[in-house]
Amino acid sequence: MSHYQVVKGARDIFPDEMVQWKYVEEVVSRLAVTYGFSEIRTPVFEYTELFQRSIGASTDIVGKEMFSFQPDPGGRSITLRPEMTAGVMRAVLQKNLLAASPVQKLYYISELFRKERPQAGRQRQFSQFGAELLGASSPAAVAEVIIFMMHVFESLGLKGLRLRINTLGNRDDRQKYREALRAYLAPSFDRLDEASRERFEKNPLRILDSKNPEMQDIVAGAPKLRDYLSSDAVDDFEKVLAYLSGRGIDFQIDHLLVRGLDYYSYTAFEVTSSELGAQDALGGGGRYDSLALELGSPSEVPAAGFAVGMERLLIAMQKQGLFQQQAPEGPSVFVVVQQPEHFDRAFEIAGKLRRSGISTVIDLARRSMKAQLREANRMHAASALFVGGDELASGLYALKNLVSSSQETFSLDGVVTFLQQQTPVNGNLR
Known part of the structure; x- marks a missing residue:
């Protein structure tokens, strides 16, 4: 700490x-x-x-x-x-x-x-x-x-x-009213609190706005500004x-x-x-x-x-409970690295997704798959993209919806197209 x-x-x-x-x-x-x-x-x-x-x-x-x-x-x-x-x-x-x-x-x-x-x-x-x-x-x-x-x-x-x-x-209305208000407050000057005494000469209208109940009692019978308008x-x-x-x-x-x-x-x-x-x-x-x-x-x-x-x-x-429906906004996709040796390729894929305007996170701590998925859920990621040896060899990647648990398989370009349809592209990065 x-x-x-x-x-x-x-x-x-x-x-x-x-x-x-x-x-x-x-x-x-x-x-x-x-x-x-x-x-x-x-x-x-x-x-x-x-x-x-x-x-x-x-x-x-x-x-x-x-x-x-x-x-x-x-x-x-x-x-x-x-x-x-x-x-x-x-x-x-x-x-x-x-x-x-x-x-x-x-x-x-x-x-x-x-x-x-x-x-x-x-x-x-x-x-x-x-x-x-x-x-x-x-x-x-x-x-x-x-x-x-x-x-x-x-x-x-x-x-x-x-x-x-x-x-x-x-201005003229307020000046006439200030004079009338001072004349009303003058006999009660000794009863005014410190702040109101300071305001008496400089800006007596502020005394009307005092939150002190004793001051509110004093001004209750004061002349009304509306009568000087x-x-x-x-x-x-x-x-x-x-x-x-x-x-x-x-x-x-x-x-x-x-x-x-x-x-x-x-x-x-x-x-x-x-x-x-x-x-x-x-x-x-x-x-x-x-x-x-x-x-x-x-x-x-x-x-x-x-x-x-x-x-x-x-x-x-x-x-008033107005934020209860305001769900945290997580990334569109969390890139899950299945084997440590494929991290660098997965990192390149994350970069491609980001350049396509897709919010993407990859686990830089290189944790286990289970820990990565736990982190994806903690971040409220919408989906997980799995990258491993089989995916890199075949060019086909499993994309799992982390809300519905449904899963589909796409080429990398297909992943980009699918995710762009789910979220707007930020900037002209393609």
Whole structure:
């Protein structure tokens, strides 16, 4: 056993788990293409000021949770990305993609990093999938990202989800509301917990989102954001809801819902699962037209997006038994060497099968036939190809189906043809 252990807050993902991860990733990617989204990958680190400007200095992420460092004594501070939206917007602005096409629809499946207290579904290195729709923030655009997200959950078979949705209004609406909220909270300041006291001046809306029951009691009688919304914000929100209702998507309007990042405006939303306990959020997002301005753009860029935590999603799916039918994917064929002296020829045959696009395994440990077949079954191989002196002399090979136990005899070219009909060819290797 190694003296070294995985770093606290990170975890290894082993091959048996990867079957589940790949399944979810394939569903996400397939549906992203269906909705017209293209994949983007950005660096795992960015200049620290990108997140300070975009996420907001008053947020817990910037204040407490970022992994930041200086690569050299005179260098600018660099941060491992704690979220994806800022990096995607930075990339789009830097490449000037909106000049080529006024609407950019991008999705990602990425690793992120935050100084969290590790617990189930919350790690310091974690994964998200998400989407950003840039160049359009109409009610239809906002509804589309929500519909895409909910379609992923539906395709994965998840039940018991709750979509909470709210409108945060525009900047002027929120500024008026912040002042009213501070005035309401001021007499109760001494009763606020430490986190809420920190937020009182910087971002009092975050106090509404506190999970502390005592804070929830205090804000129960607070002024409602909806009473400070402009008519345009109300109309915009109602149109978003109408699009969702038209698609049969259930939602709950939650006037206390405020997302934890400063760049959100207008519609914000969150999806929770009853399977996740106190930390029940699977994902969420919203509209963020002003983010581009914070990053130096001369004008706003209409935008909306969402992100979903992969670890929490997998926990919810596991608890609902959604992976029970997800059988491990094994090789198409396991080459069984009958006599040790024929290993080199069998190795050549395995290479021919692979060049023909057939997933093939051969036992490099040169174990007995019985041990090889045991390994083939452990790997969930679909079939076994027997190679021995008789087969090499006659040019005819026994191919055994390891599921049905049926067996047929083919020439080597016949084996290739038969197996290619069973599985798709990967690449043009013939």
